Amino acid sequence: MKTHSIDVHALKRAPARAGDDDVCLRVEELSLHYLRSQNVALENVSLEIPRRRVTAFIGPSGCGKSSLLRCFNRMNDLIEGSVISGRVSLEGEDIYDRGVDVAALRRRVGMVFQSPNPFPKSIYENVAFGLRIQGVNKKRVLDEEIEKALRNAALWDEVKDRLDGSALTLSGGQQQRLVIARAIAVQPEVLLLDEPASALDPISTLRIEELIYELKTRYTIVIVTHNMQQAARVSDMTAFMNLGRLVEYGETDTLFTNPREPQTEDYITGRYG
Amino acid sequence: MKPTDVPEISGALRAGVRRAEPMVWLSAGAVTLALMLLVGLLFLLASRGFSHFWPQPLILLDNVESKAQLGILLDREPVPYAQDYRLLLHLGGEDFFDSPLVWVEEATLRARSTPQAALAIERRDQGPLFAFAEGVDYGEARLELSDWNVADQVAAIRKVRGTAGRVYLRLASGRPVTLPASDLIEVSSPNAMSGMARIRHAFSALGRFVREAPRRGNVQGGVFPAIVGTVLLVLLMTAIVAPLGVLAAVYLQEYAQRGPLTRMVRIGVNNLAGVPSIVYGVFGLGFFVYGLGGSLDQLFFSDSLPAPTLGAPGLLWAALTMALLTLPVVIVSTEEGLARVPRNLREGSLALGATRAEALFRVVLPAASQAVLTGLILAVARATGEVAPLILVGVAKYAPGLPVSSEFPFLHLDQQFMHLGFYIYDLGFQSPSIETAEGLVFATALLLVLIVLLLNLAAVMLRSRLRNAFGTQELR
Numbered sequence: 179m180k181t182h183s184i185d186v187h188a189l190k191r192a193p194a195r196a197g198d199d200d201v202c203l204r205v206e207e208l209s210l211h212y213l214r215s216q217n218v219a220l221e222n223v224s225l226e227i228p229r230r231r232v233t234a235f236i237g238p239s240g241c242g243k244s245s246l247l248r249c250f251n252r253m254n255d256l257i258e259g260s261v262i263s264g265r266v267s268l269e270g271e272d273i274y275d276r277g278v279d280v281a282a283l284r285r286r287v288g289m290v291f292q293s294p295n296p297f298p299k300s301i302y303e304n305v306a307f308g309l310r311i312q313g314v315n316k317k318r319v320l321d322e323e324i325e326k327a328l329r330n331a332a333l334w335d336e337v338k339d340r341l342d343g344s345a346l347t348l349s350g351g352q353q354q355r356l357v358i359a360r361a362i363a364v365q366p367e368v369l370l371l372d373e374p375a376s377a378l379d380p381i382s383t384l385r386i387e388e389l390i391y392e393l394k395t396r397y398t399i400v401i402v403t404h405n406m407q408q409a410a411r412v413s414d415m416t417a418f419m420n421l422g423r424l425v426e427y428g429e430t431d432t433l434f435t436n437p438r439e440p441q442t443e444d445y446i447t448g449r450y451g
Numbered sequence: 452m453k454p455t456d457v458p459e460i461s462g463a464l465r466a467g468v469r470r471a472e473p474m475v476w477l478s479a480g481a482v483t484l485a486l487m488l489l490v491g492l493l494f495l496l497a498s499r500g501f502s503h504f505w506p507q508p509l510i511l512l513d514n515v516e517s518k519a520q521l522g523i524l525l526d527r528e529p530v531p532y533a534q535d536y537r538l539l540l541h542l543g544g545e546d547f548f549d550s551p552l553v554w555v556e557e558a559t560l561r562a563r564s565t566p567q568a569a570l571a572i573e574r575r576d577q578g579p580l581f582a583f584a585e586g587v588d589y590g591e592a593r594l595e596l597s598d599w600n601v602a603d604q605v606a607a608i609r610k611v612r613g614t615a616g617r618v619y620l621r622l623a624s625g626r627p628v629t630l631p632a633s634d635l636i637e638v639s640s641p642n643a644m645s646g647m648a649r650i651r652h653a654f655s656a657l658g659r660f661v662r663e664a665p666r667r668g669n670v671q672g673g674v675f676p677a678i679v680g681t682v683l684l685v686l687l688m689t690a691i692v693a694p695l696g697v698l699a700a701v702y703l704q705e706y707a708q709r710g711p712l713t714r715m716v717r718i719g720v721n722n723l724a725g726v727p728s729i730v731y732g733v734f735g736l737g738f739f740v741y742g743l744g745g746s747l748d749q750l751f752f753s754d755s756l757p758a759p760t761l762g763a764p765g766l767l768w769a770a771l772t773m774a775l776l777t778l779p780v781v782i783v784s785t786e787e788g789l790a791r792v793p794r795n796l797r798e799g800s801l802a803l804g805a806t807r808a809e810a811l812f813r814v815v816l817p818a819a820s821q822a823v824l825t826g827l828i829l830a831v832a833r834a835t836g837e838v839a840p841l842i843l844v845g846v847a848k849y850a851p852g853l854p855v856s857s858e859f860p861f862l863h864l865d866q867q868f869m870h871l872g873f874y875i876y877d878l879g880f881q882s883p884s885i886e887t888a889e890g891l892v893f894a895t896a897l898l899l900v901l902i903v904l905l906l907n908l909a910a911v912m913l914r915s916r917l918r919n920a921f922g923t924q925e926l927r
Contacts, residue, residue, distance in 0.1 A: 282804065307814075311809050
């Protein structure tokens with residue numbers, strides 16, 4: 179596949195390690211396990227995710243990268259029998275604190291899932307969903323916000339003439355961008371992407387990656403991916419995980435060119451397993 | 452299995468068996484059989500029902516034993532232990548004959564004809580009358596009709612309707628009959644009618660059947676109150692069962708803790724669908740009519756006791772009983788619909804900051820709306836055809852007023868009502884002469900089937916509109 183227009187050199191000029199003020203999400207000694215299974219999903223994970231940068235989680239299947247991502251908007255709460263310990267703080271506030279409004283947290287931390295999941299509604303109503311549940315119902319405001327979100331998700335030109343059409347008639351790649359538009363319409367601070375391109379063809383994948391690159395000027399993005407090339411292309415920071423542990427975390431360039439851990443090296447050179 | 456393990460198969464038959472061809476044939480055969488039975492049933496209902504409205508020829512029999520008889524031929528069958536056939540003749544006019552139905556043995560017949568001048572007269576208070584026209588009186592003087600041609604006779608008699616006049620008739624036996632014009636509803640000459648006139652007559656009779664109220668203990672007239680009662684009952688039942696069933700299913704599927712108790716509730720709900728409907732009727736009578744209605748009477752209408760106000764069978768109690776009867780269908784179907792909504796739709800809405808209730812009512816339930824409607828379609832079909840419980844909780848053989856009127860409160864939920872299903876039962880098994888009511892039974896049955904079809908069609912159209920609104924409904 180041809181490489182696309184991400185200016186890799188621009189990334190390198192960014193500071194090597196995020197200072198304390200730039201930390202958006204801080205994870206401290208986070209462990210997670212499910213009562214039903216014996217395995218520990220996450221064990222003692224600590225890391226800091228910088229603001230308005232792209233952080234990628236890579237690792238073999240079942241290493242806990244998606245579980246870690248789902249801790250950031252408390253999606254794991256939905257799974258019965260999940261037990262969590264440690265701290266996750268968003269802008270300094272512990273999101274697992276007792277009084278935290280989970281719905282409000284999820285408005286601040288948007289999420290896009292592996293397979294596109296537009297609602298069986300019109301394109302317009304899909305993007306309007308998050309706004310409507312916040313009580314925004316004025317047509318003029320909605321129109322404006324929806325156009326903005328769809329433009330930011332690089333979908334506006336393709337759907338502007340059929341906003342009332344069903345979202346399910348869109349192609350997979352368009353659906354995934356619609357879902358991103360839906361997520362950014364509520365203006366979250368963080369955008370969690372759980373393998374957003376794994377179900378898409380190369381062209382659509384490329385468009386999603388370009389989109390991620392544009393979005394990071396406004397949002398803190400955390401992406402889980404199976405695809406190491408993708409991690410290398412889109413991310414500033416990369417975390418390599420294995421068996422529920424964070425093996426290595428650092429700047430993407432360093433991690434891919436000069437990994438500290440032999441495990442990381444084995445994985446990125448394809449000698450894993 | 453490795454290829455070498457495949458048993459050696461010879462012959463086209465066994466190859467066909469391996470491709471499951473017999474299974475396909477059996478399935479197709481089952482479908483064909485079911486369809487043929489259905490078409491047969493509809494054809495029977497349609498032909499027997501419609502022939503009730505078709506003008507039957509009037510036959511004049513000249514008999515050695517009695518006087519001449521004019522009537523409709525209902526049946527012809529062999530006489531037991533004799534080399535002869537006998538005819539069943541419907542003479543009409545119960546007020547003039549001992550029995551309106553007579554058997555005439557063919558051996559005793561001297562002549563048999565279909566006279567052009569024979570008239571079939573429909574009366575308000577008595578059964579039909581088959582006779583010849585003698586004269587007519589518009590209120591001033593008698594006008595002789597005997598030597599007019601039959602079309603003019605019919606026209607002249609029709610004109611007398613609604614006046615204070617009289618019609619003079621002569622029965623086949625020669626006996627004169629005087630009929631007040633107010634008693635006359637319709638007159639026709641079935642033997643002299645052209646094909647077009649017959650069709651017109653049949654459709655006008657069909658129209659009156661659908662539009663008019665029943666007369667003479669239901670054996671004559673129309674079924675309009677029964678149509679209104681049936682449709683109203685089903686609509687009310689739907690309005691009750693839809694929210695109740697959906698909310699129950701939502702609780703069971705979304706909120707109830709998974710455990711033995713929930714499982715037992717679910718098994719109980721499924722088994723409720725198998726309880727005989729008469730049991731629901733008894734329950735409705737005991738719980739709704741006597742229990743609930745009786746208590747309400749004591750609370751609010753104690754002045755008029757012991758005459759019940761709400762503690763008597765009525766439309767509301769019938770609708771509630773029917774809602775209870777169809778509740779399992781709606782719950783099971785809605786639950787299945789909810790379970791089929793993919794998890795990522797729920798997660799998607801929760802991830803946007805929706806609360807659980809918001810996700811449920813804005814995304815999950817709409818996505819399951821087709822299953823809900825499927826459940827409602829089944830419920831409507833079951834409720835429309837159900838009679839047994841209604842006999843106990845609200846249906847009446849003859850209800851003078853419609854349960855809807857222009858008077859406040861417009862919808863009279865406490866009233867008894869008529870129902871097509873009960874009408875069929877009443878006419879078919881309780882009426883004095885089933886031979887004459889048979890056509891009405893078939894026509895009413897056909898009407899009931901058509902109403903079920905219409906209600907279902909409406910629901911199916913609503914469902915496909917929902918499908919269009921939600922796109923191809925390709926839920927992953």
